[in-house]
Amino acid sequence: xxxxTPLPAAPVxxxxxxxxxxxVMAPMTRFRSPGGVPDAEVAAYYRRRxxxxxxxxxxxxxxxxSAGHEPDVPRMTPGAAEDGWRRVTDEVHAAGGRIAAQLxxxxxxxxxxxxxxxxxxxxxxxxxxAMTTADLDTxxxxxxxxxxxxxxxxxxxxxxxxxxxxxxxxxxxxxxNRRSDRFGGGPAARAAFPAEVIRAVRAQxxxxxxxxxxxxxxxxxxHDAAIAATPDELAAILTAFAEAGAxxxxxxxxxxxxxxxxxxHRNLAGWARHLTGLPSxxxxxxxxxxxxxxxxxxxxGLATGEFDLVALGRILLANPTWPALATTGRxxxxxxxxxxxxxxxx
Numbered sequence: 001x002x003x004x005t006p007l008p009a010a011p012v013x014x015x016x017x018x019x020x021x022x023x024v025m026a027p028m029t030r031f032r033s034p035g036g037v038p039d040a041e042v043a044a045y046y047r048r049r050x051x052x053x054x055x056x057x058x059x060x061x062x063x064x065x066s067a068g069h070e071p072d073v074p075r076m077t078p079g080a081a082e083d084g085w086r087r088v089t090d091e092v093h094a095a096g097g098r099i100a101a102q103l104x105x106x107x108x109x110x111x112x113x114x115x116x117x118x119x120x121x122x123x124x125x126x127x128x129x130a131m132t133t134a135d136l137d138t139x140x141x142x143x144x145x146x147x148x149x150x151x152x153x154x155x156x157x158x159x160x161x162x163x164x165x166x167x168x169x170x171x172x173x174x175x176x177n178r179r180s181d182r183f184g185g186g187p188a189a190r191a192a193f194p195a196e197v198i199r200a201v202r203a204q205x206x207x208x209x210x211x212x213x214x215x216x217x218x219x220x221x222x223h224d225a226a227i228a229a230t231p232d233e234l235a236a237i238l239t240a241f242a243e244a245g246a247x248x249x250x251x252x253x254x255x256x257x258x259x260x261x262x263x264x265h266r267n268l269a270g271w272a273r274h275l276t277g278l279p280s281x282x283x284x285x286x287x288x289x290x291x292x293x294x295x296x297x298x299x300x301g302l303a304t305g306e307f308d309l310v311a312l313g314r315i316l317l318a319n320p321t322w323p324a325l326a327t328t329g330r331x332x333x334x335x336x337x338x339x340x341x342x343x344x345x346x
Contacts, residue, residue, distance in 0.1 A: 168194040188240055
């Protein structure tokens with residue numbers, strides 16, 4: 001496409017929310033919340049991106065020590081963190097934006113520090129241990145409490161991180177889920193624990209409050225991994241999510257334009273929508289340069305209803321107003337992504 005061709009910009013109605021455009025800020029960990037508490041700098045960072053149809057925060061750790069070890073990753077807990085997030089949502093709303101909190105548990109990616117091994121479905125990797133029934137209940141309770149905090153802090157939606165090899169995704173992947181109880185086995189059984197978390201979080205949210213679930217085939221450390229080898233296997237997983245209370249499915253791919261399965265051009269978000277009827281968000285290398293990759297494919301997917309929203313990540317680090325530039329033909333003003341942008345916070 002040329003720099004004079006604007007992308008679609010029409011408002012979108014999704015899960016009871018009216019969004020001014022179909023573009024979403026994808027979660028990106030920034031390590032800017034000392035002691036797990038977002039401060040005024042964090043609030044300003046998100047406010048500058050209020051022109052997105054929806055902001056999804058960086059991953060926010062739920063309130064249990066097993067969730068994560070990084071001291072500068074934010075948490076969603078009562079007290080100081082809740083107050084910090086309220087400042088963030090107030091700033092975003094004052095700028096006319098909408099914002100969702102992404103709730104996160106690192107699972108096996110947590111470092112085994114403070115005498116606590118990483119909690120995982122089956123303890124496959126060194127430094128991890130298989131979760132007991134009591135552990136499962138503890139994590140469900142932590143997600144539920146964080147959902148309550150998110151509502152009190154003024155968020156417009158909640159997203160659960162069930163992608164990229166973290167805890168909820170570890171239950172979905174046969175390599176890391178080797179359990180012999182009701183939470184292990186075929187695709188539907190592997191989806192049972194994430195579905196329990198979805199159900200518990202849904203119970204803490206107002207009826208009109210959207211619940212988004214992010215999932216993926218690939219893992220951060222295994223790009224060729226898959227939770228589902230066929231559309232039928234994916235249907236078993238995503239149907240469990242939908243029946244538990246998911247309102248929107250956020251389908252993470254490394255490249256959004258690639259088909260999810262042979263024999264169909266649908267990408268992962270397209271299959272999510274096709275299999276469940278739920279609205280979906282596509283993401284994956286959408287905008288790293290001025291010349292937006294596969295822009296015709298992006299416009300086609302939005303126009304045909306293959307997917308409903310488009311998420312972007314790294315391009316937003318240096319371009320907080322990307323939607324305004326991309327939808328008005330001002331692509332020449334976009335700063336192309338550079339690795340150094342990850343060290344800058346504005």
